[in-house]
Amino acid sequence: MIYALMPAIFIAAILCIAFEDKIKINKAAVAISSAILLWSMLFMSADGILGNGYSEAFADFASKVPSIAEMSPHDRYFSFLSQYAIIEHLGDVATTLFFVIGSMIIVEIVDSHGGFRVITDRIHTRSKRRLLVIISLLTFVLSALLDNLATAIVMIAILRKFIPEQKEMWIFCSMVVIAANAGGSWSPIGDVTTILLWSGGNLTPGHQISHLLLPALVCMAVPLTIAYFTFFKRNERWNQHRQVHAENDMLPQIKKRSRIVILVIGILSLAFVPVFNELTGLPPFMGVMCGLAILWIYTDLMYSRIDTIDDKDKLSIANVFHKIDMSTIMFFFGILMSVAALETAGQLSQASGWLDEHLHSPLLIAFILGMVSSFLDNVALVAGTMGMYDIVTDPAAGAYALQFAADGSFWTFLAYCCVTGGSILIIGSATGVAVMGMEKISFGYYLKRFSALALAGYICGAAVYLLL
Numbered sequence: 390m391i392y393a394l395m396p397a398i399f400i401a402a403i404l405c406i407a408f409e410d411k412i413k414i415n416k417a418a419v420a421i422s423s424a425i426l427l428w429s430m431l432f433m434s435a436d437g438i439l440g441n442g443y444s445e446a447f448a449d450f451a452s453k454v455p456s457i458a459e460m461s462p463h464d465r466y467f468s469f470l471s472q473y474a475i476i477e478h479l480g481d482v483a484t485t486l487f488f489v490i491g492s493m494i495i496v497e498i499v500d501s502h503g504g505f506r507v508i509t510d511r512i513h514t515r516s517k518r519r520l521l522v523i524i525s526l527l528t529f530v531l532s533a534l535l536d537n538l539a540t541a542i543v544m545i546a547i548l549r550k551f552i553p554e555q556k557e558m559w560i561f562c563s564m565v566v567i568a569a570n571a572g573g574s575w576s577p578i579g580d581v582t583t584i585l586l587w588s589g590g591n592l593t594p595g596h597q598i599s600h601l602l603l604p605a606l607v608c609m610a611v612p613l614t615i616a617y618f619t620f621f622k623r624n625e626r627w628n629q630h631r632q633v634h635a636e637n638d639m640l641p642q643i644k645k646r647s648r649i650v651i652l653v654i655g656i657l658s659l660a661f662v663p664v665f666n667e668l669t670g671l672p673p674f675m676g677v678m679c680g681l682a683i684l685w686i687y688t689d690l691m692y693s694r695i696d697t698i699d700d701k702d703k704l705s706i707a708n709v710f711h712k713i714d715m716s717t718i719m720f721f722f723g724i725l726m727s728v729a730a731l732e733t734a735g736q737l738s739q740a741s742g743w744l745d746e747h748l749h750s751p752l753l754i755a756f757i758l759g760m761v762s763s764f765l766d767n768v769a770l771v772a773g774t775m776g777m778y779d780i781v782t783d784p785a786a787g788a789y790a791l792q793f794a795a796d797g798s799f800w801t802f803l804a805y806c807c808v809t810g811g812s813i814l815i816i817g818s819a820t821g822v823a824v825m826g827m828e829k830i831s832f833g834y835y836l837k838r839f840s841a842l843a844l845a846g847y848i849c850g851a852a853v854y855l856l857l
Contacts, residue, residue: 391434392441395427396736399727406720407764407816417716420723427730428475435466443735445779446474470733478729481589484674485725486718488584491677495655496539497709498684500546503643504652509547517621520551524561525568525613529606532572533579534660537808541569541820545827555828560620562828563839564613566821567812567846571609573820574808575601577663578673581721581819582771583804587663588673589775591800594663601805603857608809608850612842647691654684717819724769732776740777751792751799756851759806763813771807805854812843 402423406416431438439447440462450469451457457465499505508527514520524544532540544565552558573579577587577594586592658680665676685706692705731737744754762770781794792799811818815825815835824830 391430392438392443392734392736395430395731395734396740398426398430399423399731402727403769406769409822415716417720417723420720420727422723424723424726424730427727431730431734432467432470435470436463438734439466439469441735443739444733445735445738446733447735450474474729474733478726478733482722482725482729484588484672485581485584486722488578488588488674488677489581489721490713490718491674491681492536492539492578492659493713494706494709495658495677495681495684496535496543497712498688498706499652499655500543501709501712502651502688503648504655505543505547507645507649507652509550512547512551515626517557517625518617518623521561521564521617521621522613524548525564525609528565528568529572529609532569533576534656536578536659537569537573537580537818537820538823540572541565541824542827544569545824558828559830559834560616560838562824562830563815563835564616566815566818566824566835567612567839567843568609569820570809570812570818571605571846571850574608574805575605578659580767580808582767582807584673585768585771585775586800586804590780590795591775592804593796594666596796597801597804600801600857601854604805604850604854605809607853608805608846611846611849612839615842615845616839651684651688654680654687658684721768725772728769728772728776731773737773737776740773744777749789751789751797752802752855755799755802755806758803759810759847759851760813762807762810763817767807767811767818771803774803802851802854805850806847809847809850813840813847815839 402419405412405414405419409416409419438444442448447466447469450473451465457468460468512520512523514523524547528540528544531543535543545562548558548561548565552561570580573583575598577583577592577597583592583597587594587597659677662673662676662680665671665679666673669675688706728737748754748757758770758774778793778799781790781797783790784794786794791797808818811821815821815830815832821835825832825835
């Protein structure tokens, strides 16, 4: 009974997260509650849950620790859960969270020091169509370097300096969602789900970039082309002049050269994480922390030599820490630990067996999961899928099994589908939810104007991947 109830609780939590705006409960609170409840049920009913033989994790643990056979069944299960399972999963989750935290701090440092103004100052067009193309391409590229959520937030801040009318702002913001998710799908640091696949050993950066860049570009180009000819007339221009006044009154005191250096260090700190990983063998989050340390040292030295900036503490990195969205971090923690509980108990391995038996097509499974990610959180879907399927390491395995090997077609297509599929509905990704909240875009507006465009891009990009 408890074994069957666990996945039902997780599904209920996912639905609550999807309808956060309706139930008025923060998704982080739901995710953390789910994790605590699932692990409590697992610990309290360990004899019945682990004793049914469905947990591959426990079977693997028992085979590696022969001394466990001398314990009573209850002590055996409790030892596995308390000394191995929860600690191992907590370590895996922590590496992801530190990566996300480090990335968020770096982006916030660049933004608070006016680094992104270097970009806005170089956009001079007054053509609405041309600006739509520039913003979409810029979003696509930056998402691969900064991650799609951070890029979307930065792009909204840039757009607010150009577009005075709400309806036109919504058009640009909706296109930002699609472009950010498309750009995030081909980079190992472009989305939380791609970070999970990279840090989990499912994908390598070189393989992901080379196989998904073109499908992702098509995924963005199709809706961009439709929006280009649909929403704006030819030669339609802005009547208002740009407004690029700094929101922070201390930014004018920072030299332009310092802003450029901070921007370059920040972007390179994230872009070279895969290179750092290849050179040192250290986990990706260590590369992000290395970039953060370099940026921290540079800004501290910069302030130590400048006496013209008043109240420098407001721009110090120590103060930037307070601006990090910890509710998002706690949400990721809750979701990942919830999935870890289901993986430990064995429900995910059963689910993968059911899918293999009834669909028997890894690529079709990935495509369907991408469609599901349009209304359910893709972090939970990808984390759950990683728990369902082990990475195949035997090169002599059959063609079907090798699709689940590292850099296999299933994991590659999953990265594309579960990131870009989140654009079909505005609630399908953290990017969409963030933009929706920042600009008060209604669910109905996006559904009516952009869902069909995003779906067309999703299908066309998937077709390109399959053809390649």
